[in-house]
Amino acid sequence: MTLTLLTTVGGWSKNAVVIGSDDNEIIAGATVISGSGMILGVTDDNGCLPHVSSKDYPLIIRSLGY
Secondary structure, three states: OOEEEEOOOOOOHHHOEEEEOOOOOEOOOOEEEOOOOOEEEEOOOOOEOOOOOHHHOOOEEEOOOO
């Protein structure tokens, strides 16, 4: 299974939502990690990312139990 990052406005993480690629279900509580390994936060109940700067990309998204 993979996680997919959807954005409504290309590159602006305030509109990004993490969903499962196999079932398109929102992934709440997924850990968001910067490309340098810093934990940036977790997705909210709607799967939305916390604020992420362009310098933090690429992102790593991890979710236990997914």
